Amino acid sequence: MPDIPWSTPAPPAPDAEVYVMASRFETETLVGAFRFFLKSPGIIRQIRSAPGAHGVALRARVFSRTFLTLSAWQDRDALYRFARSEPHRSSSRAAAAFMRESAFAFWTAPVSALPVTWAEAEHRLAEEAARS
Numbered sequence: 417m418p419d420i421p422w423s424t425p426a427p428p429a430p431d432a433e434v435y436v437m438a439s440r441f442e443t444e445t446l447v448g449a450f451r452f453f454l455k456s457p458g459i460i461r462q463i464r465s466a467p468g469a470h471g472v473a474l475r476a477r478v479f480s481r482t483f484l485t486l487s488a489w490q491d492r493d494a495l496y497r498f499a500r501s502e503p504h505r506s507s508s509r510a511a512a513a514f515m516r517e518s519a520f521a522f523w524t525a526p527v528s529a530l531p532v533t534w535a536e537a538e539h540r541l542a543e544e545a546a547r548s
């Protein structure tokens with residue numbers, strides 16, 4: 417399945433730091449993976465119009481039932497406001513029913529580090545898993 421490449425809804429100031437989130441989701445079943453995948457474009461559209469969003473990307477491996485997301489935000493509060501808003505809020509609650517595993521990593525980075533690479537996201541997620 418194709419990735420949704422990094423896009424920048426609202427460029428941050430050149431000297432700013434951004435709050436980055438990487439996530440990894442694995443569904444229990446292939447049906448769950450297709451459900452997750454079909455909801456993804458709407459959530460990506462929501463991020464692109466969310467206040468404080470500075471970047472978003474999705475790596476979808478539907479047949480492996482695995483998804484990675486990357487997003488960059490003005491600050492933690494902007495990310496949390498997005499996460500509590502619709503349709504993300506109800507979609508994430510519904511996805512919990514068919515999710516095998518989910519993992520998250522958060523860090524700050526200079527704007528010059530954008531776009532964040534998938535290698536960096538996977539590294540950060542692995543570090544977070546090792547701490548758990």
